[in-house]
Structure formats: C-alpha cells, structure tokens
Amino acid sequence: MNAVPTISKIDKVDFLAVEEIELRNGIMLYVIDAGEQPVCKIDVVFNAGTSNHENRVLPSAVNALLNDGTSKHSAGQIADIIDGKGAFFMSACHMDYGITTLFSLSRFARDLLPLFIEIFNDAIFPEDEIELYKTRMKQQFLIQVQRVNVQSNQALLNALYGKDGAYGDPTSIADYDGLSRDKLVDFYKANVQGAPQMVFASGKIGEELKALIVQTFGSLKVKQPEKAGPAIFGKVTSTKELIEIPGKNTNQVSMRFGKLALSHDHPDFWNLSLLSTVLGGYFGSRLNKVLREEKGLTYGVHAYITQLKNSAFFNIHSELNRDNRDEAYEATLSVFEGLQSKLVEKEELEMVVRYIKGSLLQSFDGPFAQSNYLLTSQVLGLDQNRAHRYFDFLNIVKPEEIMATAQNYLNENSFYKIIAGV
C-alpha cells in the first residue's frame, strides 16, 4: 500500500499584474492583460444599484434596458451587431452598483467598443421595450416570490434594514407598474449617462486594444452621479422572535438565521469570516455535517457573510422538509453551543485554514476571476490586499479566538429567525 503523501502548506497567493490607470477624465481603469485564449472582457461600473432608488426595481430596469435602443441603433440592430461578432453583452444590477459587461473575441473588441459605449451613454428607452420588459418582469417576479428561499431572504433584508432602508426589499408587483419612461430616463441621466465609475479590462488585451480603451473611455465627458438612494437603515419593525411566513402546497420550508455582520475594518472581522466557514461555509462544515451528512434533513446548509458597500450581514440558510424544521432548528442551536463551549480541535482548524487558502487561490485563477475579485474590492471599498491579510491572519489564528467569537456572535437571541413556506 502506498504511503499517504504529505500535504503541502500554502503560504501565499500570487496575483497577476494589475495595471491601474487614471484616465484624463478621472475614471479609473484597471487592466489585467493575461490569459491564453484570444478573448477579453470589459466591465463598466455605475452607481446604479438597487439601493440607489426608492423603487428597487427601477435601477434594475434601467440596467436591463440599456441595450434596447440608442439614438443610432434599435434594440434589434444592437443585438445583430453584438451577436454577429459572437460577442456577449450583459448588464446586471447589484445592491450597490450597476455593471455592464462586454465579452468578446479579442480580435473583434476594437470594432465593438464604440457600440458598447453608445449602449450605456446614449440609451433612449423606447416605450414599447419598456412595456415588454414590464410584462416579462411581472411574470418573473410572480415566479420568484413563490420560492420559499426568496421569501425568507426578502423577510431577512426587511428585518435587518427596514423595508424603506437602502438594502430593504419592499418590492411588490405594483412597483413594475410604476416604471414610467420619465422615471427611467431621470435615473439614467443622473447615474449612468456620463457617469461610469470604474472600468476593468481583462483577458488577452494587448497594447493596441489597451490604448484604444484608454483613449475611448478617457475622452468621455463625465460627471458625478447625482441620485443618492435612501438611508441604509429605515424603520426596523421586526422583532427577533421567530418570523413565520405561510406558504401553500410547499414540500419544503426555507429556514434562515440572519444578523448584521461586522464591517471589514472591525478587529474581529477575520475571526467572524473564519467562524462562518467553520460553521457552514464548506461541505465539511459543522452545520452541513450535522444537518446533511448525519441527519439527512437537507440537501445543503450554508452560512456566509454578504458584504455590501455600507454594511454586511451574516446568513445561515437551508431548505428542508417541513416536518424536520424543529429538529433542524434545535440542531443548529446545538452546533452554536458546541462552538461556544469547546475549542475547535487543531486538526479541524488546520483543515479549514487549508480549505480557505485553496479557495482563495481559486479566486485568483486566471484574469477573469482575478478581475472579478478586484472589481468587488474596488466597488465595495474593500482593501485590494485583503486576501494577503486574510492569509496572514489564517497563519496565526488560535482556537481560543474562534471560541470567543462564537460566544460573542452566535447567540440565538441575536438572530432574526425566519421560516418560510410554513
């Protein structure tokens, strides 16, 4: 029988080189020129997230409708040109920002750049495209709100931030009716048109394309976005007692524990990150071991921290058979208690640390992955070097710190507890 190989420690993570360029109009451009395949990706970030407007679905609508017509091209023509070159245009709306992305064969990126800019800088929002969008999104909204995990997520956001807080989710079907062209154009002019915040170019870029990106984005007339969203915290009305959301004909309930997390500059931040991984951040986590691998109550349970620009929250989620909810709830509390009363064994800690390092290494695997990591860091105002800092922390962390963190943060009464589909 072959001897078990020694496992090597990973001491550091290597980055690809990032070139940071401040364009002459002040826009920051980040270039990661690397990769084997002749493809590239350009991301442009705007202050146009769902939290930037009282009607949470309005920024999403603006982002989604950018490629539905400019003063020079109709929606159909835009689609023809982009698809004709085998490229992909995507726009997405996050809580804190909107983003438009062009994926292209490197050899066509030069041809597509002017249209890409036109899409976010010269969109006209035709009435009939808005109508089509509204009909489609109402359908999708009604599908989404049937899902128990969506229901519990919405309830958690509202419990944490208040329905009227920036990260709350007061969305109802009526919000889609409120998407008038005037309102879309107002938001677009204030937050998107002439208001790119940052640009990220990654993949096989090359000097020529880079120069073109610098020139094209650098010559845009830019202004600062005007529209600020609501305050982070609105009126919080929920209590931390169990919140139950009724459902009909559901096979499973969604069980969610949530609370605000520490901000990334808090001294305990890394401890809490590590604790969330030990608790439910990977397949061998305490919760997954008990709820899934020992008791078979769920297909999966996850604990994680969602990092936002001005806040962060901690979230534990699983979907389970309605008859198992009490057993799963009690089991979750006993996992909390275990972490509070007993030190994590050296072997488990070492395993988690190595697992986290391995996953971090994967987040830097290739130019696109690294560009996404950089983008999130820059947009949310996080330290670009946080991976290095996390590595340093992981090299010295002690079981006592994890226990102390569990004692401070894993108390049943400090969580909102939500069960949807009851």
Added chain:
Amino acid sequence: MINFERYSLENGLKVILHKDETTPMVTVNVLYDVGSRDEQPDKTGFAHLFEHLMFGGTPRFPDYDKIAQAAGATNNAFTSNDLTNYYISLPAANLETGLMLEADRMDGLLFSPESLEVQRKVVIEEFKQRYLNKPYGDVWLEISPLAYQVHSYAWQTIGKKVEHIQDVTLNDVKAFFAKHYNPQNAVLSISGNIDIKTVKSLVNKWFGGVSSGIAYQRKLQSEPPKTQKQTLKLERDVPQNAIYKVYNMPGRNSAGFYSGDLLSDLIGRGLSSRIYKELVSDKRLFTTAGASVTGNFDPGLFIVSGMLSPGVDFDKAENALDKIIDDVKNGEILDSELEKIKNKVESTFLFNNINHSDIAFHLVWFELMGNAGNINKEVNRYREVKKEDLRSFACEYLKDSQSSVLYYATKTPLK
C-alpha cells in the same frame, strides 16, 4: 489549440494530461461511463444517488472530504443521463492527495448502511428542492416520458419518483459499483500546473494497482420514430402559461447534431434570434422564448419553448413557433445569420475553455464520446455546416408528427 497527452494504463484506465502553467492549481477529473440512461425503469435515480455514496468513504479513508479539505481542495460531482463526473481541484503542490483519493475510491467503498440511509434522505430533499418545490421545476420530469417511450432518456437523472430512491438497497449499491466503477469504464484527466513526467509516475503509482474489472457493454433500446404527435396539458399553480415543444433529433456524435445545434441558435438563441425578434419583440406573443438542443450522446431533443404573454392562448403560441420552423424549411437563410451563429459558437467555445478545470472535464468528455482530439476540431465541425444542412435538418427532424408538446397551464392567469 488545446494540447494534451493521452495514454492508457495496463488495467484499461485512459489517462489524459493537460499542462497549464498559468494556474497555481491542478484538477483531477474522473469520468465514469455511466448515467441515468443505464438504469432500469423501475429503479431510476440510482446513478445519481450512487454519486452521493461515492463520498461515503472507503475502508482506508472513511472520510473523503476531510482529507480533501485539508489539502485545500474543492471538489464535487455531477450525474447526467450519459455520464457521472467527479473532480477535485487543489493547489498544484497537493496533486498527489487528489490522485490518492480518486484511486482509492475507484478501488472500493465502505458501503456503510448509515451512509445509504443518510444520502437517501439528502437526495429526496434535493428532489424536492430542485424539482418539486420550484415553479416549473417538474417540466422535464413530465416532458421526457412523452418524447421517449422506449429509450431510457424517458426519466431524469434525479429519477422518476421519490419512491424509487426510497426503495434502493445496499445490494443494489454494491452491484452497481462492481458493474460500472472500474478502470475500464473510466477516463482520468489531470489538468493544471503539472510536470508531465512526475504526473505519469504518480498516476501509475496510485491507479496502476486498481484491478481492471469488466468493461460494461451498453445495450439500450433505441427510440423508434414517432407515429404521432404526443401532447400533455398540465395545470399548475404558476403565474403564466408556458409551452415546451420538443423534437427527437440525432445524437451528439453525428453530423446531424451540428446542423441541429446551429439551427436552434439561429431560431432561438439570444436577442437577435428569429424567435426573439419576431415572436417576443415584434408580435409580443411570448415574454421569453427560445430554442436549444439537449446534446445527449444518444439521439437527443431539439427544444422550442416560451412563456406566453398574458392573453395569448396555446394554439396561437404553438402556431407561431411552427411558423418559425416552416420559414426555415421554405424560406431564406441569410449568410450573415449563419456567420453570426458560427461566430457565437467559436467565442462560446473559447470562453468555455479558459479555466484548466473546465478543460479537464471537456477532454474526458470528448474522449468518452470517441476521441479527446476532437476537442480541437469542434469549432470547425460547426464551421463546415451549410445553409442547406440547416434546411434539410428542419425538413427531416422538425415535423409536427414527430413532436411532443407540454402545455404547462396556469390556474390563475395574469391579467
């Protein structure tokens, strides 16, 4: 061009190595030539349940995940109609741990009754979470048996029903492992930051001793051509009517597949496609609609589907989709349309082969289909398709009498 080296061990295990020095990682990918198509009609969902049991430990290493995680690995697996695939990605320095774990579980499992009991429950929860407790989640459970009345693609990998999962015995599990999980029925690939010579000796060290087993002989019943259109109307508590119309078409490895795949792109992929432009954007009959192919190894399906706009009935919706297909049979296809979808295929291929772990899977997938080297011919096989091929594909396979249609109706229509 994706470079690789391929050879076989004495026990029959096929090995493919791909070196990528730009990544700090390495991926060990093991594909087993077994999927839900190899199941019996009264014991469905088994291949997938078995995939869960592969993480239930071996006599030497009772806890697979513990060792994997300690090596900084991320790992997972998936089962399809055609195959079962396992992969583990690790920091390159820990490659040998990955090889050890995969060789060890190819050699034998613990077969613990506890693991079966727990994973049986987990899979039933997965069944509910992904198929039953989700709007439109059961579409494929319902449409596959219409499209396949003989072939084992009639059921999904999760299985026909929860009861089949409940009835599995430990003897079933042992027999399945003996039949399908051995070097003769597997393809191993290793991709990432590797030294070819070192890897070869490590592969031999760990996999060389696994006993070869017996090669599985697949004997599936092929699906006869349909004599008449199959339809099913379901009522569900969903917000909107949806239609799924599928046509049986050639398998992944035949020339016809490439025509069918491109044709599905032409009529139904993306905002510039015919279905989107004519039926969604222009006529507003659907809020979303498109076309695609399943890409199964055995003869698969060509799918057109859409969510109906409020107030549009099923007849009108289906007629409109039929008209799109008639236009391919009788109308003109522009050069620019064909060039567009070929460009899209090329860029999709490149974007899908950036990461070393994706390449690891694609290499074994092509090898299972016949030859890993075809990965480098794939884009050209699409490039060679002509307009006439699309038209003759439509005439031969996209006949109404050969179709199966699911009308997925809402109980409470949206105004």
